[in-house]
Amino acid sequence: MENKRLYSPKQVREVLDRHGFTFSKGLGQNFLIDGNIVRGIVRGAGITKDDYVLEIGPGMGTLTEELALNAKKVVAIELDNRLKPILEETLYPYDNVEVVYGDVLKLPLREIIDEKLGGGPVKVVANLPYYVTTPIIGRLLEEELPFKSISVMVQKEVADRMVARPDTKDYGSLTLFVSFYTKPEIILKVPKTVFMPQPKIDSSVIRLTIKDELPDTNRESFFKLVRAAFSKRRKTLINALSTYGLEADKDELRAALVRAGIDETVRGEDLALEDYVRLARELPKL
Ligand code: SAM
Numbered sequence: 001m002e003n004k005r006l007y008s009p010k011q012v013r014e015v016l017d018r019h020g021f022t023f024s025k026g027l028g029q030n031f032l033i034d035g036n037i038v039r040g041i042v043r044g045a046g047i048t049k050d051d052y053v054l055e056i057g058p059g060m061g062t063l064t065e066e067l068a069l070n071a072k073k074v075v076a077i078e079l080d081n082r083l084k085p086i087l088e089e090t091l092y093p094y095d096n097v098e099v100v101y102g103d104v105l106k107l108p109l110r111e112i113i114d115e116k117l118g119g120g121p122v123k124v125v126a127n128l129p130y131y132v133t134t135p136i137i138g139r140l141l142e143e144e145l146p147f148k149s150i151s152v153m154v155q156k157e158v159a160d161r162m163v164a165r166p167d168t169k170d171y172g173s174l175t176l177f178v179s180f181y182t183k184p185e186i187i188l189k190v191p192k193t194v195f196m197p198q199p200k201i202d203s204s205v206i207r208l209t210i211k212d213e214l215p216d217t218n219r220e221s222f223f224k225l226v227r228a229a230f231s232k233r234r235k236t237l238i239n240a241l242s243t244y245g246l247e248a249d250k251d252e253l254r255a256a257l258v259r260a261g262i263d264e265t266v267r268g269e270d271l272a273l274e275d276y277v278r279l280a281r282e283l284p285k286l
Contacts, residue, residue: 006062006090009033012196015060019086023197027080028129031059034194041205042066044187045125045151052117054147056104056126056136059083061090063127068094071123075116077104104136109145120146127153130201134158134174137208141181151187151207159186159204166272172233176226179273180215182208215277222280229268229276237268246286256282 006012012033023029032038041063047053051071058064058076060083067074074097078087081101091097098116100107113120124147128136133154140150154162157170162178163186164170178184188205192198215222228244229237238257242250257264260278262271271279280286 005035006060006065007033007035007038009196012060012062015086015090019089021060021082021086024080028057028131029059029080030127030195030197030199032062032127032194033196037188037190037194038063038066040188041125041127041151041153042070044205044207045123045149046207047071047123047125052120052122054109054113054117054122054124056124056152057128058087058099059127060086063125064091064097064099065094067125068097072096073117074098075100075112077102077107077112079103105132105139109140109143113146121148122146123148124150124152126151130155130199137178141178141208147210149207149209150182151205153190153203153205156189156202156204159206162206162208167270171269173226173230176273176276177223178208180219180222182210184208215273217277217280218284218286219280221283221286222276224286225276225280225283226268229271233267233269235267236264237262237266237271238264240268246283248283248286253283 012031047067047070049072053067053071053074055064055067055074055076058078064074064076076099078099078101087099100112113122124140140147161170161172161174162184164175185207186204187207190203190205192202224246228241228246231244232240238253241253254264256279259282262275262279
């Protein structure tokens, strides 16, 4: 397949200038201009010729092109209609790519997967705009769509929080949210110099491998507990929980802790996922 590769800074500039394209800061447009990183993302995401891939935010198609070369089929969702003539040009050589224009937070993803991606399982790959990282990952996980993994470029600090261990400053509700649904791993560290325009912060690519089975507990109670536990990081767990306004008084909470085998003096950040899972099981009606 003829392939002029999009990722040299000169090539990116040439295509964008020819189309009179200007970057939108509001849409978090920082495009990749480094072939090693583009290839590293696709390799780290474990993409093979058998894979159906959903890309979010293709930009001018740099990562999309590498995905097209390595996957069976790629559907890319892009919010910015101004990129349409550019993507039509850059992705022209690839007949296994389809671009859908719209907001990934609003589009009917299940329908798109059923109609265009063989009904799943699907691997998600994305270089996301920083301002919508958390809502997008939140939607992808909560809806329990047929995903195998989600590999995304995020702000370095966000990736560090996702993989944090208990009893560290980064450990918190984001860690527990992500590890409820997935096994998170940082697959690439990305310096700010590989983007055009250059952002102020460094990034990491994180791969979230979806668990075959979700933890066996009451999900609503689990997330309520986690929110309550981290609402007052410096308090003991029992005090943080009892002042948060949960539908259980201090005695009920204390009894549930005992039944879950959790010491009353611990703080929320000392407890691992399994501890919250057990505790939520003891407090199903929160
Ligand atoms: N993938 C390209 C690359 O790596 O060079 C572009 C990455 S850029 C950081 C993020 C892209 O996401 C932009 O093209 C932007 O227009 C698009 N985008 C922003 N918000 C979006 C949303 N809610 N839904 C879909 N795409 C969005």
